[in-house]
Amino acid sequence: MTDPAPKSPDADLVLSCMALRRALGYLGLFLPVALLACAALPGNRFEVSISDFCDTPTG
Numbered sequence: 001m002t003d004p005a006p007k008s009p010d011a012d013l014v015l016s017c018m019a020l021r022r023a024l025g026y027l028g029l030f031l032p033v034a035l036l037a038c039a040a041l042p043g044n045r046f047e048v049s050i051s052d053f054c055d056t057p058t059g
């Protein structure tokens with residue numbers, strides 16, 4: 001029986017890169033939802049764009 005091919009040292013790097021890309025994608029999808037939820041709290045206001053939230057207590 002032959003041994004399997006040795007694992008490339010870059011294989012872990014590729015997996016971690018994909019995990020990072022996936023995590024950033026989830027954060028990008030979650031940010032607008034989180035801002036809307038925070039804006040719905042008393043004392044906060046809704047803004048026209050995500051950039052406008054930078055000048056509010058939510059940002």
